[in-house]
Amino acid sequence: MSPPLISSFIGGKRVAHEGPRFPLVRPQDGRTIGEIAESGEAGVAAAVAAASATFAKHRRAPTHKRIEWLKRAAGAMAS
Numbered sequence: 001m002s003p004p005l006i007s008s009f010i011g012g013k014r015v016a017h018e019g020p021r022f023p024l025v026r027p028q029d030g031r032t033i034g035e036i037a038e039s040g041e042a043g044v045a046a047a048v049a050a051a052s053a054t055f056a057k058h059r060r061a062p063t064h065k066r067i068e069w070l071k072r073a074a075g076a077m078a079s
Contacts, residue, residue, distance in 0.1 A: 003034045008043055011050035017043055 006024060008015045017037040024034040039047070061069075 003032050006034050006036045008037070008039050008047065010043070010047045011053075015039075015043065015046070 003024070005016075005021070008017060017039050019040055020038045021035040022038065023032045024036050025032050
């Protein structure tokens with residue numbers, strides 16, 4: 001069985017990239033646990049555009065709302 005492919009998450013959506021892939025290796029035991037798809041120039045441009053648009057939309061959000069978003073993101077990464 002091949003290791004899972006880890007793709008980009010841009011603008012709230014998973015984005016599959018064609019092209020080179022790199023192994024994701026556990027430093028503890030040297031085992032390959034996944035592959036990371038290189039996003040390339042187009043993927044980086046899309047990520048920057050999405051981040052800029054999101055910043056412009058939410059730059060005046062109150063602190064309590066930003067804290068809520070960060071806690072939600074931390075919870076998603078922990079699970």
